[in-house]
Amino acid sequence: MSRASALYDLGVQCRELxxxxxxxxxxRQALALTSGNSPRDLALVADASNDLAILFKHTGRYDEAAALYRRALTISRRVLGSDHPRIAGLYHNLGGLEHARGSLAPAERFARRSVAIRERALGPDVVDVARDKAALAAILTDAGRHDEAAELLADALRVFERTPDCESHEAGVVWHTLAAVHNRSGRPDDAESAYLHALDVKTAALGPDHPNLAVTLNNLALLYHRGGRHERAKATYRRCLDLLAARTGEPEHPVWRTCTSNYARLLTELGQPAETRSRLGPQDGCSDDDLPDGVAAE
Known part of the structure; x- marks a missing residue:
């Protein structure tokens, strides 16, 4: 194994943790050491660019992520052609990035390309296609197309439930999105159950302190907040913020900004002193909406 490959593998492990x-x-070190034009070198550049883009998307550096995803897509098309499952994975990731930016129309286009390419290559009943359908469902949920989203999520869950490692991070993301569908359809009790199950599944897969739990914690706290369960909301917001502060080191992280603002609003409603709220820092990301979750294609 080359030094660049070893650095890449270790970088992926650190990102997943x-x-x-x-x-x-x-x-970055892996990319700097890979300068050749052989198929192997080009594949490593595409893979490292994709993984670095995933990292930037998770930490809110969306423009950098977009440039790296497109670099990976250009290289991968040249090496693999336009209909390879790896191309579908990059469309999946671009869709997730546009979704995070709130650009639903391009997000849906990328997500549908991902589903179409992967279904043609692999068939409809594999985990990768289920992951693509779940990502598309999350986009449709935010677009208010709840029935279509629920149908896609049911398809995805059937695949995960037939898979030996169905208690995976991917399954947790599906449950998170299903909770958002329930919530926006006026079923808060079902939403709470689904968010709690999503947390259980994601915690089992990732551990209790992984930053990817934060988006589900924020949404669960917001559900409690809306339902007047203020003490439970406070505890859940705090858990979300503590987790992000300890693991990302990024006060500009989009989930951090949103959770901070939601928590500050709750404290205001409860009459907490201004100095208590001020310790939370900038509060410009307040959102009445559930945050989307997503799994990047590796």
């Missing part, structure tokens, strides 16, 4: 600063250093 939520060790984002270390992962960025390793992935």
């Amino acid at each position: 939520g060790q984002y600063a270390r992962a960025e250093t390793l992935l």
Whole structure:
């Protein structure tokens, strides 16, 4: 194994553990050491660019992520052609990035391309296609197309339930999105159950302190907040913020900004002193909406 490949593998491991600063250093080093034009070198550049883009998307550096995803897509098309499952994975990731930016129309286009390419290559009943359908469902949920989203989520869950490792992070993301569908359809009790199950599944897959739990914690806290369960909302917001502060080191992280603002609003409603709220820092990301979750294609 080359040094660049070893650095890449270690960078991916650190990213998956939520060790984002270390992962960025390793992935940049892998890219710097890969300068050839052989198929192997080009594949490594595409893979490292994709993984670095995933990291940047998780930490809110969306423009950098977009440039790296497109670099990976250009290289991968040249090496693999336009209909390879790896191309579908990059469309999946671009869709997730546009979704995070709130650009639903391009997000849906990318997500549908991902589903179409992967279904043609692999058939409809594999985990990768289920993951693509779940990502598309999350986009449709935010677009208010709840029935279509629920149908896609049911398809995805059937695949996960037939898969030996169905208690995976991917399954947790499906449950998170299903909770959002329930919530926006006026079923808060079903939403709470689904968010709690999503947390259980994601915690089992990632551990209790992984930053990818934060988006589900924020949405669960917001559900409690809306339902007048203020003490439970406070505890859940705090858990979300503590987790992000400890693991990402990024006060500009989009989930951090949203959760901070939602928590500050709750404290205001409860008459908490201004100095208590001021310790939370900038509060410009307030959102009445559930945050989307997503799994990047590796």
